[in-house]
Amino acid sequence: MSNLDVEAVDEINAPTGVDAPEYVLYGGKGGVGKTTSAAATALASARDDTATLVVSTDPAHSLSDTLETDIPAEPTRIREDIPLFAAEIDPEAAMGEGPLGMEDDALGGLGGMLGGGPMGGDAGSENPIGGEDGLLGGSMPGADEAAAMRLLLDYTDDDRFDRVVIDTAPTGHTLRLLELPETMDSMVGTILKLRERFSGMMDSVKGMFGGGEDVDTEAGIQDLEELSERIERLRAILQDPTRTDFRIVMVPETLSVMESERLLAQLTDFEIPVSTVVVNRVMQDPSEVLGRDVDIPGPNVDHCEFCARRWEVQQDAIARAQDLFRGHEVKRVPLFADEVHGEGLLSVVAACLD
Numbered sequence: 001m002s003n004l005d006v007e008a009v010d011e012i013n014a015p016t017g018v019d020a021p022e023y024v025l026y027g028g029k030g031g032v033g034k035t036t037s038a039a040a041t042a043l044a045s046a047r048d049d050t051a052t053l054v055v056s057t058d059p060a061h062s063l064s065d066t067l068e069t070d071i072p073a074e075p076t077r078i079r080e081d082i083p084l085f086a087a088e089i090d091p092e093a094a095m096g097e098g099p100l101g102m103e104d105d106a107l108g109g110l111g112g113m114l115g116g117g118p119m120g121g122d123a124g125s126e127n128p129i130g131g132e133d134g135l136l137g138g139s140m141p142g143a144d145e146a147a148a149m150r151l152l153l154d155y156t157d158d159d160r161f162d163r164v165v166i167d168t169a170p171t172g173h174t175l176r177l178l179e180l181p182e183t184m185d186s187m188v189g190t191i192l193k194l195r196e197r198f199s200g201m202m203d204s205v206k207g208m209f210g211g212g213e214d215v216d217t218e219a220g221i222q223d224l225e226e227l228s229e230r231i232e233r234l235r236a237i238l239q240d241p242t243r244t245d246f247r248i249v250m251v252p253e254t255l256s257v258m259e260s261e262r263l264l265a266q267l268t269d270f271e272i273p274v275s276t277v278v279v280n281r282v283m284q285d286p287s288e289v290l291g292r293d294v295d296i297p298g299p300n301v302d303h304c305e306f307c308a309r310r311w312e313v314q315q316d317a318i319a320r321a322q323d324l325f326r327g328h329e330v331k332r333v334p335l336f337a338d339e340v341h342g343e344g345l346l347s348v349v350a351a352c353l354d
Contacts (some may be wrong), residue, residue, distance in 0.1 A: 037278055038056070041350065053158075067086065246273060246275075251280055252279050283314055
């Protein structure tokens with residue numbers, strides 16, 4: 001048996017720097033490894049002395065476990081040796097300010113004009129912007145998705161960070177928010193015309209019937225315009241490939257490939273650039289994936305029938321993914337025997353994504 005020069009995990013020359021623009025978003029279904037990928041990317045980015053913020057809106061607080069440190073809700077530097085910042089957001093708390101940072105009651109005046117609760121929904125509705133007759137024509141996005149988008153806006157002007165990595169990214173409902181600027185512009189124009197047309201008549205009616213409560217339409221319109229501007233700004237950032245890199249994470253299974261294909265189609269419709277597809281938990285030897293020998297146990301497909309059969313299934317899914325995502329980089333991350341947390345295995349993941 002020949003002697004191999006095998007690298008131990010803690011001796012791997014961890015990659016520094018990330019070939020990506022200032023905003024990196026990892027998207028995909030829950031449980032496919034978005035948090036792990038985001039943490040590994042942020043760690044490699046910060047090692048290059050790039051001030052990097054990694055944000056998670058996962059209520060399970062898995063980012064803290066992955067990075068093996070307590071992470072607060074506000075962006076905080078978690079390493080002294082490298083400029084790595086992190087924030088673990090409680091989606092419900094983040095959404096307490098309303099969609100994209102707008103106070104729910106700030107739109108009350110306009111909501112009164114439109115009928116029902118804020119932004120035209122039914123009074124008392126849990127999703128005032130949504131509903132069948134709401135602006136979105138459907139339900140509001142999940143709290144974690146909307147919170148991620150609002151946070152991305154919040155951190156665009158933060159001089160502390162040169163790169164922001166977010167492990168929760170837009171899916172169907174959140175992407176529909178990007179259609180709102182045109183809708184809102186049209187709505188504001190209509191409201192202004194209606195107000196001008198009927199203001200004189202309403203003054204006469206109030207004079208005849210003894211007044212009545214004024215609806216603060218100015219505040220409502222101003223809030224609506226501000227929200228529209230924030231969404232327009234978000235759209236510009238997400239659609240700019242020089243500023244944003246969206247990465248789809250999947251596992252090598254047929255259903256995951258199909259879900260990722262749908263997500264890519266949605267992102268393409270909204271002109272959001274996708275450069276990379278990450279296939280996680282591949283039953284391949286880590287040394288084979290990395291292209292060099294490392295001291296990490298991997299599946300033995302030659303002597304383990306279960307491993308061999310699973311690898312055969314995965315190969316079919318990977319082949320389909322490579323065909324569907326032609327033109328995108330398809331990166332593989334192996335299935336590790338141990339849970340991925342701590343700098344050692346995160347360095348291996350970063351090397352796979354490099």
